[in-house]
Amino acid sequence: MSISHLARSIGESATLKLNERAKLLADQGQPVIHLGGGEPKNKVPITAILSSTAKLTAGDVKYVPTDGTPSLKKAIIRYTEENYGWLVAPENVIVSSGAKQALYNVLVSIIDPQDEVIVLAPYWVSYPEMVKMVYGRPVIVKPEDGTFQPRIEEIEQAISSYTKAIVVNSPNNPSGFVYNADFIAEVVELCEQRGIYLIMDDIYHKLVFDGMRPPSPYQYTDKNIETSKIIVINGVSKLYGMTGFRIGWTIANRPLVEVMKNVQAQTTSCPANVSMAAAEGALNGVQSTVESLRLSIQNNRDVMMNELRAFSALRIIKPRGTFYCLPDFRAIGNSSEELAELLLSRALVVTVPGKEFGAEGHLRLSYCGSVKDITEGMKRIRWALDPEAPNEIYIGDRRMVRDWL
Numbered sequence: 249m250s251i252s253h254l255a256r257s258i259g260e261s262a263t264l265k266l267n268e269r270a271k272l273l274a275d276q277g278q279p280v281i282h283l284g285g286g287e288p289k290n291k292v293p294i295t296a297i298l299s300s301t302a303k304l305t306a307g308d309v310k311y312v313p314t315d316g317t318p319s320l321k322k323a324i325i326r327y328t329e330e331n332y333g334w335l336v337a338p339e340n341v342i343v344s345s346g347a348k349q350a351l352y353n354v355l356v357s358i359i360d361p362q363d364e365v366i367v368l369a370p371y372w373v374s375y376p377e378m379v380k381m382v383y384g385r386p387v388i389v390k391p392e393d394g395t396f397q398p399r400i401e402e403i404e405q406a407i408s409s410y411t412k413a414i415v416v417n418s419p420n421n422p423s424g425f426v427y428n429a430d431f432i433a434e435v436v437e438l439c440e441q442r443g444i445y446l447i448m449d450d451i452y453h454k455l456v457f458d459g460m461r462p463p464s465p466y467q468y469t470d471k472n473i474e475t476s477k478i479i480v481i482n483g484v485s486k487l488y489g490m491t492g493f494r495i496g497w498t499i500a501n502r503p504l505v506e507v508m509k510n511v512q513a514q515t516t517s518c519p520a521n522v523s524m525a526a527a528e529g530a531l532n533g534v535q536s537t538v539e540s541l542r543l544s545i546q547n548n549r550d551v552m553m554n555e556l557r558a559f560s561a562l563r564i565i566k567p568r569g570t571f572y573c574l575p576d577f578r579a580i581g582n583s584s585e586e587l588a589e590l591l592l593s594r595a596l597v598v599t600v601p602g603k604e605f606g607a608e609g610h611l612r613l614s615y616c617g618s619v620k621d622i623t624e625g626m627k628r629i630r631w632a633l634d635p636e637a638p639n640e641i642y643i644g645d646r647r648m649v650r651d652w653l
C-alpha cells in the first residue's frame with residue numbers, strides 16, 4: 249500500500265483516540281465522565297428544526313448554489329451587520345460545510361507551497377495540520393511569559409517574507425482566553441502594514457463571560473471589505489449547539505470568495521440544503537437560546553473554577569469565553585498524554601492532553617456538560633493526582649483506594 253508523504257505527515261488525533269477508548273469503557277458499563285467534549289448539550293433551536301424539516305417534507309434536497317442559498321446569505325449578512333457593524337454584499341459571503349471546511353478552503357485559496365501561516369499557541373489542533381495539508385508551513389508563536397497573551401513583538405519576529413496569514417481564534421480553544429482589544433488592534437495594524445491576511449476564527453465569539461465583548465477586527469481598520477485582508481470565519485456549531493448540521497461561513501473580499509467558490513465547487517459542490525435551512529432558521533429565530541446557553545456555560549465555568557482552585561498544585565488562567573479551560577499541571581507531571589491516560593484508566597475521566605494544542609504539561613478540561621459531571625470529574629481528578637485529597641473514593645459503586653502518590 250502506498251501512502252502519500254503529505255497524508256503520512258498529518259498527525260493522529262489523540263483526542264479521537266481517547267474518545268474511542270472512553271466510548272469502549274462506557275459501552276462496557278463503566279461510569280466514565282467526559283471532560284473532553286467539544287459541543288454543548290443544549291437543544292437545537294426549534295426554528296432550525298422547523299425550517300430544515302420543511303425542506304425535507306417538500307423534497308427540496310437537491311444541489312443548491314455552491315456558495316450557499318441566497319436566503320441563508322441574507323441571514324448571514326444581517327448577522328454580520330448586527331454583530332460586527334459591517335454591511336457586506338452576498339459576494340463577500342461563502343457558506344461551507346462547517347467552519348472547519350471554511351478554514352480549509354481559505355487556506356487552499358491563499359497558500360502556495362512553503363508559504364508560512366502564523367498560529368498563536370495554545371491553538372486549536374487543526375490549524376497546523378490544515379496548513380500542512382495545503383503544503384504550507386505553520387509557524388507557532390508561543391507567549392514567552394507562560395500566559396496565553398502573546399506580545400505583538402513576538403508575532404513580528406515570526407514574520408518572514410513567506411508569511412501569508414495569521415490565524416487568531418478568540419475566544420480561544422483550548423484556553424478560553426479572550427485577546428484584549430489593544431492586541432486585536434495591533435494585529436490588524438501589523439497585518440495591514442505587512443500585507444498579510446488576518447484570519448479570525450470567531451466560532452465562539454458570543455460565548456464570552458463577565459460582561460466582555462470580543463473586539464471586532466473591522467473596527468480597527470480604515471479599509472473596506474474589498475480592500476481589507478481581514479477574513480472572518482463563523483458558524484452555527486457552537487453558539488446554537490448545531491455541530492451535526494455542519495454549517496459555517498467565511499466573510500472576505502470578493503476575489504477571495506470567488507476563488508473559494510471554485511475550490512468548493514470542485515470538492516463538495518455545495519453545503520447540504522437541509523442544513524442551510526436549519527442554519528437560516530437558527531439565525532432568523534429568537535436569539536435568547538444563545539444567551540441562555542452563554543449563561544449556563546458561564547455558571548459551569550464558575551463551578552469549574554471553584555473546583556480547580558481547591559487543587560493547589562495547579563496554575564490556572566481564568567477562562568473568559570468558550571467552554572474550555574487549560575490548567576497547568578506541570579507541578580504534577582510534564583507529559584500531558586501520560587496524565588490524560590492515567591486519569592482515564594484510574595479515574596475514568598476523559599481530558600485532552602495539552603500537547604495537542606501546543607501546551608505540553610496542560611490538560612484541556614471542558615465545562616459544556618452538566619454541573620454534576622464537572623464536580624464529580626474534578627473530585628476524581630483530585631483523588632487521582634492531588635496528595636492533599638482523600639485517598640479513597642467511590643467511582644460508581646466501587647470503592648477505590650489510591651496507592652500511587
Ligand code: PLP
Nearest residue numbers: 346347348372421451483485496
Ligand atoms: N474552530 C475552532 C476553534 C473550533 O474549536 C472548532 C470545533 O471544535 C471549529 C473551528 C470547527 O467548527 P465546525 O464544527 O463548524 O466545523
